[in-house]
Amino acid sequence: MSKPTILLIDDEERILRSLRMLFLSNYNVRMTTDPHEAIRILKTEKVHVIVSDQRMPVMQGSELLRIARDTSPATMRILLTGYSDLDASIASVNEGEVFRYLLKPWLADDVKSAVAEAAAIAEASFSVHSVDLKSVQAGVEHKKPRVLIIDSEEATSITVREILGVRCEIVWAYNAQMAMEELAKQDVSVVVSDLMLGETNVAYILKTIKQLNPQTQCIVVTSFNDTSRLIELINQAQISRYLPKPVGKNLLARNLESMLERFNLLRSQPALQNRQAVAPISDDHEKMQSGNFLGMIGRLRARVAA
Amino acid sequence: MQNACVMGMDVLLREIPGLINSIEPIASDHTVVEVAELFLSRVYVDVLCLPVVENGRLIGVISRHRFLDMYLKDMYLKQFAHRQHRSIRNYINETPLSVELTQSLADAAVYVAENISDSPDFVITRHGKYLGIVTVKDFLRAIDARRGASRAALDGACLQIRSAQQIAVPLGQMVAGVAHEINAPLGYVQNNVTIGQALFSQVHEMIAGYEALVDNLLDEHASSDEISRQMQQITRMRSALNAQEMLGEMQSLMTDSLYGIGRISELVQNLKTFSRSAAVAI
Structure with a gap:
């Protein structure tokens, strides 16, 4: 098997040269300081992983990755940035749909393992993406999609109800316990969740969702703004959208539609679901909470099976 | 801020000798x-x-x-x-x-x-x-001047507090900017050193293999089996690592690292200069 191709973009050549050495022996390394050149490479070559800087004079990394999504959907996208500003991280979720958001200065092993994981996933995607995606997406909806709203206030769930009406089963959980029970009970297509329910941080629930069902799509709707927490949610929960609260109806409607569509696509093409594989939970407390949650689900399912 | 006030008062307290007629x-x-x-x-x-x-x-x-x-x-x-x-x-x-x-x-x-x-x-x-x-005339003047000076000192202190507040925001931006400027070179310097370290141990191992082979080739008693085993090992290492190419690449990464460290030192130097001139300005 030929080496996978990795495409590196950074406006600092020394960073490119440095990263290149990490991958030289196991990858076919392409690199450029020019995002337009990167787009050209994506159009003409099979690229497994694109690793881009965020702040570049010509184009933001999140913008380049958005274009990469359209140009080469199978390519896995990684952002490697020294900046941890909120706008960049939000754009990298909503537009770039990045697999990993990595920070500079980086640890060689972290970048290497993220790229290796991404390259393997991309290889599996290429076969799927080579067939006509439209026909795949047109796959029939097997049953009514279930949408779970996790929020201490009702407003978001009312908006979701207005948008989706009877097309979906809509469940509102106003505390963490209810949210966990609903997730345990039945598969959820899309979760629309805030990050804080009163004083309770529910990030651990979001970070556990992909372990319950890798196809479940997660939209975060919150007024909570913390860049480092968002970066964690990108890497460890692979949230699909991060929207400001209060959220506009049209914005939410658009994103709900595309997430329901993506859920269907992943159900018909399980090979693609690894594209949202999550990194391990880094916070010890959240790791414990997540473990308890999974334990609870295990017991519940055992009881149902008995 | 407080020091400025105390210093001002201190000057004002030495006024009796200046009033003597x-x-x-x-x-x-x-x-x-x-x-x-x-x-x-x-x-x-x-x-x-x-x-x-x-x-x-x-x-x-x-x-x-x-x-x-x-x-x-x-x-x-x-x-x-x-x-x-x-x-x-x-x-x-x-x-x-x-x-x-x-x-x-x-x-x-x-x-x-x-x-x-x-x-x-x-x-x-x-x-x-x-x-x-x-004289009471001089005395009253001195007391009035002192009150004025206290007020001036107070106004000065307020002004300093205000300007400190004004400085805080751009300072935050500057710190973020400097952090980014240091981050970029730090990124590749750290990575280059990590790569260099790994390469160093690989090359070290390779040289040890060559040396053992040379020793055996010079040794009349060495068995040909041992020599061929060593040669196979060296062949394996050579196919795993193109030492010449990697060392050549490493050479340019070393140059880059020195450049990066130079950039960081320059920034630190600028920060020192800035803090000195800022101290004077305040």
């Missing part, structure tokens, strides 16, 4: 008419009391107010002509306002306010010895 004291055997002439002279126009000193020690003051009072009484009683050549001994206030040189302006003000009787001017002594007088 070292007028010539009179002796107790001066005549009434002589003292009247002194009070009427241009030199003493602002003076409200005349110190009476004997052997350098203050024995009292003649206050303008009390002097005029008695003068008027004598005229009224038609005893003026008779008394004007007598000594002023009876006119002396023997418990005058008297302040030691080392007292602060503030303490002096409290003392004067509490003990004022016939003259608001007061005498300055040092260990009881006469030095001069402070």
Whole structure:
């Protein structure tokens, strides 16, 4: 098997040269300081992983990755940035749909393992993406999609109800316990969740969702703004959208539609679901909470099976 | 901020010596008419009391107010002509306002306010010895100036607080900018060193393999099996690592690293310069 191709973009050549050495022996390394050149490479070559800087004079990394999504959907996208500003991280979720958001200065092993994981996933995607995606997406909806709203206030769930009406089963959980029970009970297509329910941080629930069902799509709707927490949610929960609260109806409607569509696509093409594989939970407390949650689900399912 | 205020006060507290008016004291055997002439002279126009000193020690003051009072009484009683050549001994206030040189302006003000009787001017002594007088006019000016200065110091402090607040926001932006500027070179320097370290141990192992082979080739007793085993091992290592190419690449990464470290030092140097000039500005 030929080496996978990795495409590196950074406006600092020394960073490119440095990263290149990490991958030289196991990858076919392409690199450029020019995002337009990167787009050209994506159009003409099979690229497994694109690793881009965020702040570049010509184009933001999140913008380049958005274009990469359209140009080469199978390519896995990684952002490697020294900046941890909120706008960049939000754009990298909503537009770039990045697999990993990595920070500079980086640890060689972290970048290497993220790229290796991404390259393997991309290889599996290429076969799927080579067939006509439209026909795949047109796959029939097997049953009514279930949408779970996790929020201490009702407003978001009312908006979701207005948008989706009877097309979906809509469940509102106003505390963490209810949210966990609903997730345990039945598969959820899309979760629309805030990050804080009163004083309770529910990030651990979001970070556990992909372990319950890798196809479940997660939209975060919150007024909570913390860049480092968002970066964690990108890497460890692979949230699909991060929207400001209060959220506009049209914005939410658009994103709900595309997430329901993506859920269907992943159900018909399980090979693609690894594209949202999550990194391990880094916070010890959240790791414990997540473990308890999974334990609870295990017991519940055992009881149902008995 | 607080230091600025304290420093300002400190300067203001040393003001008594600057106010001393070292007028010539009179002796107790001066005549009434002589003292009247002194009070009427241009030199003493602002003076409200005349110190009476004997052997350098203050024995009292003649206050303008009390002097005029008695003068008027004598005229009224038609005893003026008779008394004007007598000594002023009876006119002396023997418990005058008297302040030691080392007292602060503030303490002096409290003392004067509490003990004022016939003259608001007061005498300055040092260990009881006469030095001069402070006229109420100068004293009030000094107190006023000091209040103004305190207010100025306070205004200055407020201004500093305000400008510190104004500085805080751009400072935050600057710190973020500097962090980013350091981050970029730090990223590749750290990565290059990590790569170099791994390469170093691989090359080290390879050289050990070559050396062992050379030793065996020079050794007449070495078995050919051992030599061929070593050669196979070296072949394996060579296919796993293109040492020549990697070392060549590493060479340029070393150059990049030195450049990056140079960038970081430059930034640190600039920060030092900035902090010095900022300290002066504040």
